[in-house]
Amino acid sequence: MTVTIYDVAREAGVSMATVSRVVNNNPNVKPQTRKKVYEAIDRLGYRPNAVARGLASKKTTTVGVVIPDISNSNFAEVARGIEDIANMYHYNIILCSADKRKDKEIRVINTLLEKQVDGLLFMGGAVTDEHKQAFKTANVPVVLCATTDEQNEIPSVDIDHEAAAYDAVKTLIGHGHRDIAMISGTLQDPSVGYARYQGYKRALQEAGIPEREDFVRVGNYRYESGIEAMGHFLEPDKLPSAVFAATDEMAIGAIHAIQDKGLSVPGDISVISVDNSRMAEMVRPTLSAVAQPMYDIGAVSMRLLTKLMKKEPVEQSKVILPHDVVKRNSAGAAQA
Amino acid sequence: MTVTIYDVAREAGVSMATVSRVVNNNPNVKPQTRKKVYEAIDRLGYRPNAVARGLASKKTTTVGVVIPDISNSNFAEVARGIEDIANMYHYNIILCSADKRKDKEIRVINTLLEKQVDGLLFMGGAVTDEHKQAFKTANVPVVLCATTDEQNEIPSVDIDHEAAAYDAVKTLIGHGHRDIAMISGTLQDPSVGYARYQGYKRALQEAGIPEREDFVRVGNYRYESGIEAMGHFLEPDKLPSAVFAATDEMAIGAIHAIQDKGLSVPGDISVISVDNSRMAEMVRPTLSAVAQPMYDIGAVSMRLLTKLMKKEPVEQSKVILPHDVVKRNSAGAAQA
DNA sequence: CTGTTAGCGCATTCAG
DNA sequence: CTGAATGCGCTAACAG
Secondary structure (H helix, E strand, O other), rough: OOOEEEHHHHHHHOOOOHHHHHOOOOOOHHHHHHHHHHHHHHHOOOOOOOHHHHHOOOOOOOOEEEEEEOOOOHHHHHHHHHHHHHHOOOOEEEEOOOOOOOHHHHHHHHHHHOOOOOOOOOOOOOOHHHHHHHHOOOOOEEEEEEOOOOOOOEEEEEHHHHHHHHHHHHHHHHHHOOOEEEEEOOOOHHHHHHHHHHHHHHHHHOOOOOHHHEEEEEEEOOOOOOOOOHHOOHHHHOOOEEEEOOOOOHHHHHHHHHHOOOOOOOOOOOOEEEEHHHHOOOOOOOOOOEEHHHHHHHHHHHHHHHHOOOOOOOOOOOOEEEEEEEOOOOOOOOOO | OOOOOOHHHHHHHHHHHHHHHHHOOOOOOOOOHHHHHHHHHHHHOEEEEEEEEHHOOOOOOOEEEEEOOOOOOHHHHHHHHHHHHHHHHHHHHEEEEOOOOHHHHHHEEEEHHOOOOEEEEEEEEOOOHHHHHHHHEEEEOOEEOOOOOOOOOOEEEEEEEHHHHHHHHHHHHHEEEEEEEEEOOOOOOOOHHHHHHHHHHHHHHHHHOOOOHHHEOOOOOOOHHHHHHHHOOHHHHHHHEEEOOOOHHHHHHHHHHHHHHOOOOOOOOEEEEEEEOOOOOOOOOOOEEEEOOOHHHHHHHHHHHHHHHHHOOOOOEEEEEOOOEEEEOOOOOOOO
């Protein structure tokens, strides 16, 4: 049923070694022989068996990518960056979703390793000791992508989430705002949620603005939680003049909550966030946000991984990509 | 360096066959022996080599999934459905993105086949003869997912796009609208773009409404193109009273274009679309839309594939899942 | 219940 | 430039 390298050899009147050579683009084959082999391949419809090849060569030219949540557009964008660079270097990628669940992450890492991937890209999510344990038993390079290892033991590519938040809030302060509320993500997540909260605090502190506990609400990154969180700020006695949301979705929720109260954005309250997803352009007013270079994070981390896999020297094993605040129409000057 | 089944056998004082048996949960092993083997495995940190296993057993318990565009949330949702069912049946999945490019789709199908996947799920996009040719050489089952084969040669799971569009437009007609414009996707795409246009036409026809050529604009499924298309309808002499958009994004673009002209939705113009993405809840007014069961399409197609892979009988190889019109606030009664 | 023996399809020495 | 031989790590009969 399945045609093997051996069948091709017979058909072409050469040895299987020769067939193997032409399939692998080994230059030591006479052009004429090469031609004969190609013809035999076409005639028989031969398709190399990557599994057998992997076993014989101990390389699969495949890298495993674990993605926390495929339906999160940020991660999808990272994945695109990974894909593009992987293709460029002729690696295939196996994308595995882990539903943001740690146990599934570990399981997925292990099946990827069983499949003998040549390298591993771990995207998003916290990196615990258990993760590191799994990575350690891998005999292949691992790079973290859109997340970091606090102890700097594992190569990673990410942005500085604390600084991104800081810059967002500072933009607000630059507009003259002082009553700045924050709709945060979960503070349990050290690399993103907590870091952004830290950035918010640092910006306030630096401007000499005392932090008000009732000006911080924790959401779950989603639209609805933005509405809900904003609801708590929309009381006459504690109206903020600006709001910093940890994600675009929550920011859009906040904007709608504000508008539903008959107030205007940015006339009455300014809003800024971190993400700069496509949705930022799809709201009225358009959303000012700190842009994270998700595609680049993917691309750079994949590039780094290729170097590691080829045992090439790398200058930096922990890279931080720059972010950028994109001013649109949701944030403006504070009222006099 | 790498520890093999043979090392485990020696460590446990049994033969490699026995180790293989315990690893594969073969019941014919004395509990005591099993225990010894497990201990040896732990001690050595043995990890089965899926590549060798695949070569020996000619099965990889892996299915390949080609996805047109990973950053499209509809497809991401389908992928989630696939994932969940795959996990349930202990299959791994290899997700490959194809950038909506036919050449890349073909290439990806082939590398997946080289990797000896046990089955293939082809998501979205048109199915050409070239695709079929590639599928034919596969010795494994293939199912189309969120797309269909016009000739019904290949098993598929999808919704009836024509009927979905028809129902959307009919909803508008039910509200008393007669001047109904359409913002279509590309008419080149038979399974989605063209089908939705057909549904629009059929609904008008049935209601005895003559089709107006200047009431149809083709967009590219994106927000900006919705704005642009709507712009053409917003001329005094040909204002439609309702708009049917082929996607949520274009619908939202249309809504904003209408609002920017100082008109109201649905007061002046009603809008309805197909998709019912998360964004439908994230606009003001919230968007009425025909919901497509993307997750289910993924789940059902994966389930179908498992049956095919196990050579179980299947009652239906072409399944159409029901859609549903979700009424929100963007579509209302026509003005008297 | 357990061990022995062949391959799976291919890359890779090593000769020639 | 080409062929013969070996083994990658494991499963699957086949014996016992």
